[in-house]
Amino acid sequence: MRQVNMLEAKTALSELVAAALRGEEIVIARANKPAVRLVPVEPVAPVRRFGWATGKISVAEDFDAPLDAFSSYR
Structure with a gap:
């Protein structure tokens, strides 16, 4: 433990x-x-709030449907 007086603390605050x-x-x-x-x-x-994005995000019905042959070239 290091004890300093008030005057020393004022002059050496950044070091302390x-x-x-x-x-x-x-x-x-x-x-x-x-x-x-x-x-x-x-x-x-940080406090995590579950459900903060409820109703703000939507996923299309065909999200996981197979892609056609030309869609991978776009």
Whole structure:
């Protein structure tokens, strides 16, 4: 655990952020008392909504019907 005071955190913020992203635990102190912990943000997984395209997609009745001899040349 690395503890830094508020003034050092102000002057070296980008370095402290990089250290936190590497996995180091950074604690910012005020008057030598721990005040906050600097941690990376966890990525949020997208929410999947089933059925969102219901009624928007249609398949032709002859979708899987055999093709005629000339349709493969188009």
